[in-house]
Ligand SMILES: Nc1ncnc2c1ncn2[C@@H]1O[C@H](COP(=O)(O)OP(=O)(O)OP(=O)(O)O)[C@@H](O)[C@H]1O
């Protein structure tokens with residue numbers, strides 16, 4: 436039976452049988468790029484968001500203030516440009532620009548990761564800034580009032596709460612990245628969408644290939660959103676707590692050491 | 702008596718708004734001072750200047766004779782010695798009760814985990830919260846949160862504790878449990894500066910009462926004097942609003 440004689444489910448099955456390997460590889464590439472770039476984007480976003488919410492200390496001199504201001508302007512430009520232009524063009528711009536201007540030929544992976552991370556970072560910067568501002572100022576006053584430095588206050592009190600607040604947006608970014616890596620096909624990255632194009636081009640079965648690929652995309656994004664939901668629940672910790680008994684309190688007299696993680700003695 | 706803090710000609714303006722105008726007073730070791738006054742008179746601003754959460758715009762604040770405003774004193778070190786308890790508790794929402802009390806000891810005082818834990822437990826027991834070590838702040842009532850906040854401040858072994866209306870955000874039935882803790886603290890010799898609208902606390906517990914109006918100290922003296930025989934008409938007017 437040739438592919439022209441098959442019906443819709445048969446064609447889908449045919450695609451899976453003959454191109455299952457490429458599809459799996461494409462999906463793996465897509466997921467790898469999406470996850471790595473979301474994480475790197477978070478790192479960039481936290482760094483940028485942190486700098487943008489930093490106010491100069493009252494003892495800082497003119498030089499330090501001026502420096503901070505210049506850095507902030509540059510970061511704002513970065514955020515606005517990379518949020519305000521299509522990622523597909525950014526990919527072409529960076530990929531071809533690097534080779535034409537500097538003679539650097541980025542490999543498929545480095546180009547893909549560089550572009551998506553920088554783009555995600557621009558979005559995350561704004562998200563992180565909002566996340567930091569959403570933490571009650573009383574939290575940092577509470578920390579400052581017991582002598583914690585600005586860095587300690589950020590590290591142990593404000594950022595963990597900001598991270599928790601922006602988890603839904605990080606999840607959003609991951610899902611967007613899973614879908615948007617498809618624009619990397621413009622620079623020849625062999626990810627899921629690229630695989631779809633090859634299959635449909637080879638078999639002329641656009642509808643079936645699209646159906647199969649869409650299902651794969653959906654499974655990936657849906658799984659990610661479920662997993663992230665669980666992560667958020669883990670971060671929130673148990674909704675109830677156990678009253679410590681005299682047993683667990685025994686360590687106060689030095690009889691046992693208290694275990695923070697399990698909440699018991701050992 | 703040993704002078705711990707001395708405030709001299711303290712000024713604070715927000716833009717053109719003069720909030721503190723020429724504040725002078727001293728805090729001695731073991732003092733329990735209540736600061737009373739109507740809303741907007743600058744009580745919170747005064748405490749926040751003493752804790753360096755706000756920058757005073759003029760005057761001096763001497764801590765054991767050393768001016769903390771001239772830039773030579775390490776702000777963070779100073780704050781471990783002059784602790785603060787807030788109206789809104791400000792417990793760290795991402796930490797458990799025990800961890801709230803341990804964090805500053807570990808990161809600022811560099812105590813060992815063991816020591817920090819022991820200290821935390823000691824003070825949590827003192828405020829009656831030792832059973833709640835595993836709870837997160839959101840799982841506690843207002844009164845419980847404030848007692849933990851007091852334990853957290855005490856665990857840093859401060860020399861002075863500043864309280865900014867510690868019971869104002871509480872439901873009436875929880876005010877008592879926090880005041881009881883403060884009463885015990887006062888009795889144990891802790892040096893305390895308490896902004897309060899609880900006149901019973903000011904009258905019965907404190908050794909001195911400061912009445913503030915329009916950014917100035919209008920009258921200052923022992924509670925018997927301020928409540929029994931106030932010299933200033935403004936003090937009398939203010940207090941008459943509480944007796945009814
Ligand atoms: N950050 C700020 N910026 C501008 N003005 C401020 C700021 N903080 C306080 N003020 C002003 O300072 C004045 C005194 O405020 P403060 O909070 O010290 O009063 P208070 O005596 O504590 O009043 P309350 O009893 O209501 O707490 C008010 O007029 C207030 O508007």
Ligand SMILES: [Mg+2]
Pocket residue numbers: 744745746865866
């Ligand atoms: Mg106030």
